Amino acid sequence: MSKTDPRSEHVDNLVAKTADALEDGKYPLSITHDEAIYEAERERIFSNTWCFVGHVSEFEEPGDYARRYIGEDPFIIVRDERGELHAFLDLCLHRGAQFCTAESGNTSHFRCPYHGWTYKNDGTLQGAPHMREAYCDLDTDDVTLEEATLESYQGLLFARMAEEGPSLEEYLGEFTWYLDVLFGLTEGGMTVVGEPHRWESDHDWKTSSESFAGDSYHVLTTHQAGLETSLGKGPWSRIEDFPDASYLACTDKHSGGYYLLDDAETFMGYPEAVTENLDPDLSEAQRDLAGRSVFHVGTVFPNMSYIHGIQSAGWGGPWLGIRVWQPRGPGKVEVINWWLVPEELADDEEFKHESHRGWESLSPGGAFEADDLVVWNGITDSCKSTMIDRRETLGNMQLGLDGMSEGVETVDDPVHGPAEVTTKGLYFDERHSRVWYGAWQSAMEEYRGDPR
């Protein structure tokens, strides 16, 4: 059994060490960049959990499709002629060729570029060249594209490769309460504008996914230059004490953080088109949370993150971005970033112009993104060290543990929803990191499979 085998003892040892270290608010840094761990993540995590693959507004018409990935497996998300959405593996059942040759588009059929087998957009085989003479006895019912299970919540599409498992709502658990506020704010819901924006980075998908789950502790250091050039502008300046106004909401897998003002009509800076069309399904507490919100950031395990809120401070907004940290090999990631606006504002060019300026802070050319990428690349580079393997070096995520941080308290107020929420959470509590690595450890253990 080689060290790169995803079911090797090396992997199982590191997973067991993670469980031990987590008890003390730590984790082995060597899981960050390790080929065997990476292969095991593909097999154990991405083959079993629900993964974000897009938004329903991208697939409104029959035939609308886009290429998306679960782990590194290429999938085509497509709406068929009867209106059903599917997630098909992009693999022709003749010899395994990729049959989808564009990133997105609209088609009733996919024709494989190798020998011409043609599939309808419901995954069934329509025909093949010389079908009658060459395939007299082919059982076409047997030739249906491999399909992942697809479910949606508040327009968010998630797919799962495993045939068995919890429903999407069970998987999202209490985090649905917060997703309602962020993605179901208005009756029309959110809608994607344009194609998702993509960029590549030499960092491991775990690092950014965990950071977006609620790390504001890094902001004043990593993003110091950007903040210094813009502080004092916009509604951010109304948050007088950043730590006090910050909250961290954690479930067993998913976490998010947010800043609140006392002003119940803040609504992340959205104009009346939003506040006059709030979704009546929101509870009073959800409405209050949305009303007082300035900014939200969070991660749905394993690799979907979001940022939603006032971008002010010179960078326009409000802005809602969903991003997927797409694994592209050990220590490599492709970031796929969707921009969404409330349906009620989808034709408001002035609003979209300001919202679009969110990219000025969060994109490869933005003031903040480059700061993070440099740090994350360095983490990935250093964590392939053989020394940390030998010394069993641990990373620290102890902020907020009992006796460690002053003023971090659990809040008990309906406005904060059903998760465990702490005050000063985004600054002095790293529970989101402990939850994130806890979810990672559980999945790596639960889906271990039989040793080869």
Ligand code: FES
């Ligand atoms: S591989 Fe697709 S038709 Fe042959």
Ligand SMILES: [Fe+2]
């Ligand atoms: Fe950052």
